[in-house]
Amino acid sequence: xxxxxxxxxxxxxxxxxxxxxxxxxxxLKKRPRFATDCKSLxxxxxxxxQLLGDITTKITEIQNAHLGEHRVRELNDEINKxxxxxHHWELQIIxxxxxxxxxxxxxxxxxxxxxxxxxxxxxxxxxxxxGA
Numbered sequence: 001x002x003x004x005x006x007x008x009x010x011x012x013x014x015x016x017x018x019x020x021x022x023x024x025x026x027x028l029k030k031r032p033r034f035a036t037d038c039k040s041l042x043x044x045x046x047x048x049x050q051l052l053g054d055i056t057t058k059i060t061e062i063q064n065a066h067l068g069e070h071r072v073r074e075l076n077d078e079i080n081k082x083x084x085x086x087h088h089w090e091l092q093i094i095x096x097x098x099x100x101x102x103x104x105x106x107x108x109x110x111x112x113x114x115x116x117x118x119x120x121x122x123x124x125x126x127x128x129x130x131g132a
Contacts, residue, residue: 035085035092044096048089055082062130072131079130 031047038044061067062075090101 035088038092039096041093041096041098044089044093045098048086048093048101051082051086051089055079055086058082059130076130080127083128 029043031050032038035044035047038047058075058079062072062079067075087102094100094102
Protein backbone atom coordinates (compact mmCIF):
# COMPACT_ATOMS: atom_id res chain seq x y z
CA UNK A 1 0.00 0.00 0.00
CA UNK A 2 1.35 3.39 -0.97
CA UNK A 3 1.80 6.19 1.51
CA UNK A 4 -0.28 9.36 1.28
CA UNK A 5 2.80 11.36 0.28
CA UNK A 6 3.46 9.00 -2.62
CA UNK A 7 -0.18 9.18 -3.67
CA UNK A 8 -0.11 12.98 -3.70
CA UNK A 9 2.94 12.94 -5.97
CA UNK A 10 1.30 10.63 -8.48
CA UNK A 11 0.99 11.78 -12.07
CA UNK A 12 -2.82 11.67 -12.13
CA UNK A 13 -3.09 13.71 -8.94
CA UNK A 14 -0.65 16.32 -10.23
CA UNK A 15 -2.58 16.52 -13.51
CA UNK A 16 -5.94 17.04 -11.80
CA UNK A 17 -4.42 19.68 -9.50
CA UNK A 18 -2.96 21.47 -12.51
CA UNK A 19 -6.27 21.44 -14.37
CA UNK A 20 -8.21 22.75 -11.35
CA UNK A 21 -5.70 25.59 -10.87
CA UNK A 22 -6.06 26.49 -14.54
CA UNK A 23 -9.84 26.71 -14.24
CA UNK A 24 -9.87 28.69 -11.01
CA UNK A 25 -6.91 31.07 -11.41
CA UNK A 26 -6.28 33.79 -13.97
CA UNK A 27 -4.64 32.44 -17.07
CA LEU A 28 -1.32 34.02 -17.92
CA LYS A 29 -1.04 35.06 -21.52
CA LYS A 30 1.69 33.67 -23.68
CA ARG A 31 4.16 36.17 -25.11
CA PRO A 32 2.93 37.28 -28.55
CA ARG A 33 5.10 36.48 -31.55
CA PHE A 34 5.31 40.16 -32.52
CA ALA A 35 5.78 42.95 -29.99
CA THR A 36 3.44 45.20 -31.97
CA ASP A 37 0.54 42.86 -31.17
CA CYS A 38 0.70 43.91 -27.51
CA LYS A 39 -1.36 47.03 -26.77
CA SER A 40 -0.94 47.17 -22.97
CA LEU A 41 2.07 48.82 -21.33
CA UNK A 42 2.11 46.60 -18.19
CA UNK A 43 1.96 43.47 -20.33
CA UNK A 44 4.72 44.73 -22.61
CA UNK A 45 6.95 45.42 -19.62
CA UNK A 46 6.14 41.98 -18.18
CA UNK A 47 7.08 40.32 -21.48
CA UNK A 48 10.33 42.35 -21.57
CA UNK A 49 11.17 41.17 -18.04
CA GLN A 50 10.38 37.62 -19.13
CA LEU A 51 12.83 37.99 -22.02
CA LEU A 52 15.49 39.36 -19.66
CA GLY A 53 15.09 36.24 -17.53
CA ASP A 54 15.43 34.00 -20.58
CA ILE A 55 18.55 35.88 -21.70
CA THR A 56 20.09 35.62 -18.24
CA THR A 57 19.44 31.89 -18.14
CA LYS A 58 21.05 31.34 -21.55
CA ILE A 59 24.07 33.50 -20.70
CA THR A 60 24.57 31.51 -17.50
CA GLU A 61 24.35 28.28 -19.47
CA ILE A 62 26.82 29.40 -22.15
CA GLN A 63 29.48 30.17 -19.52
CA ASN A 64 29.87 26.43 -18.86
CA ALA A 65 33.37 25.55 -20.07
CA HIS A 66 32.41 21.92 -20.74
CA LEU A 67 29.99 22.73 -23.56
CA GLY A 68 30.95 21.71 -27.05
CA GLU A 69 31.61 24.24 -29.78
CA HIS A 70 28.35 23.42 -31.57
CA ARG A 71 26.26 23.98 -28.43
CA VAL A 72 28.07 27.26 -27.66
CA ARG A 73 27.31 28.56 -31.17
CA GLU A 74 23.70 27.44 -30.87
CA LEU A 75 23.28 29.18 -27.51
CA ASN A 76 24.97 32.31 -28.85
CA ASP A 77 22.51 32.43 -31.75
CA GLU A 78 19.59 31.98 -29.34
CA ILE A 79 20.87 34.78 -27.09
CA ASN A 80 21.26 37.15 -30.02
CA LYS A 81 17.74 36.29 -31.19
CA UNK A 82 16.39 37.03 -27.70
CA UNK A 83 18.33 40.31 -27.64
CA UNK A 84 16.70 41.36 -30.93
CA UNK A 85 13.28 40.46 -29.51
CA UNK A 86 14.07 42.49 -26.39
CA HIS A 87 14.89 45.48 -28.59
CA HIS A 88 11.53 45.13 -30.37
CA TRP A 89 9.73 45.02 -27.01
CA GLU A 90 11.63 48.11 -25.88
CA LEU A 91 10.50 49.94 -29.01
CA GLN A 92 6.89 48.87 -28.35
CA ILE A 93 7.14 50.07 -24.74
CA ILE A 94 8.26 53.48 -26.01
CA UNK A 95 5.31 53.57 -28.44
CA UNK A 96 2.94 52.75 -25.58
CA UNK A 97 4.32 55.65 -23.53
CA UNK A 98 6.61 53.75 -21.21
CA UNK A 99 10.24 54.10 -20.16
CA UNK A 100 12.97 54.39 -22.76
CA UNK A 101 15.12 51.37 -21.89
CA UNK A 102 17.17 51.78 -25.07
CA UNK A 103 18.59 55.13 -23.94
CA UNK A 104 19.60 53.54 -20.63
CA UNK A 105 21.70 50.80 -22.25
CA UNK A 106 25.43 51.05 -21.71
CA UNK A 107 27.50 52.10 -24.70
CA UNK A 108 31.29 52.09 -24.98
CA UNK A 109 33.18 54.75 -26.91
CA UNK A 110 36.78 54.92 -28.12
CA UNK A 111 39.15 57.88 -27.72
CA UNK A 112 37.69 59.63 -30.78
CA UNK A 113 34.17 59.44 -29.38
CA UNK A 114 32.98 56.73 -31.80
CA UNK A 115 30.83 53.92 -30.47
CA UNK A 116 32.72 50.64 -30.18
CA UNK A 117 31.28 47.65 -32.05
CA UNK A 118 29.26 45.33 -29.85
CA UNK A 119 28.32 48.00 -27.33
CA UNK A 120 24.85 49.39 -26.93
CA UNK A 121 21.75 47.99 -28.51
CA UNK A 122 21.61 44.77 -30.51
CA UNK A 123 18.74 46.23 -32.52
CA UNK A 124 21.20 48.33 -34.48
CA UNK A 125 22.32 45.23 -36.38
CA UNK A 126 25.21 44.10 -34.18
CA UNK A 127 25.90 40.44 -33.43
CA UNK A 128 27.35 39.80 -30.00
CA UNK A 129 29.45 36.84 -28.84
CA UNK A 130 28.67 35.49 -25.36
CA GLY A 131 30.73 32.28 -25.42
CA ALA A 132 32.98 30.92 -22.69
